[in-house]
Amino acid sequence: MSVFDDAIETFLAPIKDLLANDKVSEVMINGPNQIFIESGGLIYKTPNTFPDEEALVSAMRAIAQSVGRVIDDENPRLDARLPNGSRIHVVLPPMAKNGTTVAIRKFSKEELTLKDLINFGSLSPAGARFLDICVYLGKNLLVSGGTGSGKTTMLNVLGGRIPKTQRLIIIEDAVELQIYAEHVVQFEVRKDNPKAEIKGVSIRDLVASAMRLRPDRIIVGEVRGEEALDLIQVMNTGHDGSMGTVHANSPTEACTRLETLCLIGDTKIPPDAVRKMVGSAMQLIVQCVRYHDGGRRVSHISEIVGIDTHGRYIAKDIFRWVQTGKDPESGRLIGEMVPCGYLPSFFDDIVVNKLPFPKSSFIPPDWMKKVMKEAA
Numbered sequence: 001m002s003v004f005d006d007a008i009e010t011f012l013a014p015i016k017d018l019l020a021n022d023k024v025s026e027v028m029i030n031g032p033n034q035i036f037i038e039s040g041g042l043i044y045k046t047p048n049t050f051p052d053e054e055a056l057v058s059a060m061r062a063i064a065q066s067v068g069r070v071i072d073d074e075n076p077r078l079d080a081r082l083p084n085g086s087r088i089h090v091v092l093p094p095m096a097k098n099g100t101t102v103a104i105r106k107f108s109k110e111e112l113t114l115k116d117l118i119n120f121g122s123l124s125p126a127g128a129r130f131l132d133i134c135v136y137l138g139k140n141l142l143v144s145g146g147t148g149s150g151k152t153t154m155l156n157v158l159g160g161r162i163p164k165t166q167r168l169i170i171i172e173d174a175v176e177l178q179i180y181a182e183h184v185v186q187f188e189v190r191k192d193n194p195k196a197e198i199k200g201v202s203i204r205d206l207v208a209s210a211m212r213l214r215p216d217r218i219i220v221g222e223v224r225g226e227e228a229l230d231l232i233q234v235m236n237t238g239h240d241g242s243m244g245t246v247h248a249n250s251p252t253e254a255c256t257r258l259e260t261l262c263l264i265g266d267t268k269i270p271p272d273a274v275r276k277m278v279g280s281a282m283q284l285i286v287q288c289v290r291y292h293d294g295g296r297r298v299s300h301i302s303e304i305v306g307i308d309t310h311g312r313y314i315a316k317d318i319f320r321w322v323q324t325g326k327d328p329e330s331g332r333l334i335g336e337m338v339p340c341g342y343l344p345s346f347f348d349d350i351v352v353n354k355l356p357f358p359k360s361s362f363i364p365p366d367w368m369k370k371v372m373k374e375a376a
């Protein structure tokens with residue numbers, strides 16, 4: 001048994017059943033007496049508890065140790081990936097008022113596909129096919145959404161659709177992506193550790209290296225710092241089909257967020273120029289949303305076509321999820337992903353490459369036209 005398995009057996013016994021249950025996607029511990037889980041997109045309280053705060057802290061110390069990290073008064077927060085692929089985040093008291101607070105996002109074992117996302121109701125068949133085509137054509141794409149909205153999952157699925165002949169370089173803060181492709185190079189950031197005289201290696205550094213390693217496509221798992229500028233430059237310099245995720249609530253906000261991140265660093269590039277760069281680099285935004293019913297759906301697939309005269313990003317919705325009702329019994333939202341009547345600027349690429357996706361696929365159904373008219 002490994003040190004990690006041992007730590008689970010001994011210290012995490014109070015939540016062992018939750019960790020073993022494949023239906024549980026996340027375990028949330030708010031101090032020793034309150035443990036919640038997420039299952040099927042919804043949160044439930046469990047009867048599980050730790051004997052006391054001391055037992056919980058010891059468990060976290062053992063987990064940290066098993067992955068070569070430390071959690072103590074001096075390092076009261078831990079962000080780590082466990083050997084089984086799960087991700088853990090811990091905050092100790094006194095910052096955590098409930099007692100030691102933990103979230104474990106379990107690593108899903110199965111390889112999801114676009115078909116699965118269609119079956120989950122996250123995408124329509126046409127929306128999925130369209131995304132597949134965009135990946136094939138090497139459109140630069142950003143998956144945008146809130147925490148836990150399904151961004152990483154979506155990026156995994158889309159990454160798996162990159163043509164097998166291409167070389168992928170993946171760069172992440174903490175390895176999380178599991179892209180099933182033939183030719184994948186995966187990089188992970190190294191954090192500064194002044195005590196051990198270890199100098200950090202940032203996402204920026206790794207993007208710079210990636211550029212010199214003959215990439216066909218560069219994937220940055222989560223863009224949340226000044227590396228945004230590097231990604232934009234990668235996209236603007238012919239590495240078509242590069243991808244990433246960003247934390248934002250709408251397609252235009254995703255662009256604004258990227259722009260803000262680009263400007264964090266000590267850039268010599270004026271803000272106006274950065275905005276133009278973002279506007280021209282980014283081609284497609286896939287917006288993920290976790291709805292109130294727990295369902296994770298793609299709310300928008302939008303093309304970024306540039307910047308208007310007021311300096312605002314122009315996002316043209318190609319597909320959108322529209323709610324049409326609600327199941328009174330289950331509380332499930334009823335709705336459909338529909339085309340919005342906008343023909344992407346790169347439609348010619350689809351035709352030239354003889355991809356079976358006719359113009360008519362972009363025409364909204366009649367009921368939707370009515371809805372759009374009423375909304376206008």
Ligand SMILES: Nc1ncnc2c1ncn2[C@@H]1O[C@H](COP(=O)(O)OP(=O)(O)O)[C@@H](O)[C@H]1O
Pocket residue numbers: 025026041106108117120122145146147148149150151152153154295296297
């Ligand atoms: N389309 C989906 N349908 C149902 N569950 C999903 C979907 N996408 C992701 N999930 C689940 O939601 C959780 C969060 O997904 P993740 O992709 O890590 O989100 P994010 O990267 O936005 O934080 C995971 O447990 C994942 O298995």
Ligand SMILES: [Mg+2]
Pocket residue numbers: 151152153222
């Ligand atoms: Mg993520």
